[in-house]
Amino acid sequence: MPKPKNKKQRMVTDAADATLVEAAVTTGDLSTDLLANILGCLHVEEIMRSRGVNKKWKEAVKMTIVPLNTGVWVCGVESYNTMTVMTRAMPNLQQIALGNLGYGRKYSDGEDPDEWLAGRTADWITYDIDLMTNFSKLRYLKIEDSATLSGLNGRYPVFFNFPLLQKFNIHSCRYLNWDLGTLSGLPSLKELDCIENRRLTGNINSLRVLRDTLQKVTIDS
Numbered sequence: 001m002p003k004p005k006n007k008k009q010r011m012v013t014d015a016a017d018a019t020l021v022e023a024a025v026t027t028g029d030l031s032t033d034l035l036a037n038i039l040g041c042l043h044v045e046e047i048m049r050s051r052g053v054n055k056k057w058k059e060a061v062k063m064t065i066v067p068l069n070t071g072v073w074v075c076g077v078e079s080y081n082t083m084t085v086m087t088r089a090m091p092n093l094q095q096i097a098l099g100n101l102g103y104g105r106k107y108s109d110g111e112d113p114d115e116w117l118a119g120r121t122a123d124w125i126t127y128d129i130d131l132m133t134n135f136s137k138l139r140y141l142k143i144e145d146s147a148t149l150s151g152l153n154g155r156y157p158v159f160f161n162f163p164l165l166q167k168f169n170i171h172s173c174r175y176l177n178w179d180l181g182t183l184s185g186l187p188s189l190k191e192l193d194c195i196e197n198r199r200l201t202g203n204i205n206s207l208r209v210l211r212d213t214l215q216k217v218t219i220d221s
Contacts, residue, residue, distance in 0.1 A: 032056060036063040044070045044093070051089055061090055068139055071095025076102055080127055087134035096135065097142040100151045101127060110154030114175050117153050130158050138162045146172035146196075160185040169193040180206040191216045
């Protein structure tokens with residue numbers, strides 16, 4: 001910037017600079033709550049990167065309500081490890097999609113697992129699915145497990161204990177045992193999309209417990 005040519009110009013420039021300095025608000029001046037609200041406007045990857053700024057930003061990320069239109073797709077070990085970190089760093093995530101972890105890897109067998117599949121995958125590396133309980137504000141959950149040898153085997157009560165969940169998609173989970181009655185653990189559910197789940201049991205009347213919230217149901221194959 002060229003220097004002002006005279007005293008009057010210098011005074012005007014100095015006044016303008018002072019106004020800018022006074023008007024500028026650094027993130028250090030923001031409360032953690034306000035900073036968390038601002039971070040909530042960003043994409044999930046950007047929010048996660050913000051943890052590295054300083055301790056205050058790390059705490060703000062932990063408080064951030066992640067937008068419903070952004071989430072994490074857990075498919076493979078790398079994305080599973082990301083989710084593990086997020087259970088501590090960003091517990092207010094609202095959307096998760098779970099896919100197959102890949103051949104040789106599975107989630108720990110659930111209750112009443114299929115014995116044949118449990119035997120075939122006994123040597124596989126196992127991963128803990130119960131860590132999902134940390135995402136207490138979950139609104140949308142999708143589970144898709146279409147691999148020949150499934151990574152999910154048995155009953156997993158963890159999937160049916162999200163009081164704020166509004167949308168639940170379960171696709172191609174051939175060895176996931178669940179009953180329509182367990183949906184009572186999802187009192188805010190609005191949409192249920194269930195396709196190719198051979199081990200689904202229960203009576204359609206079980207959906208009456210959700211009569212005040214449920215708007216759309218698809219049960220196919």
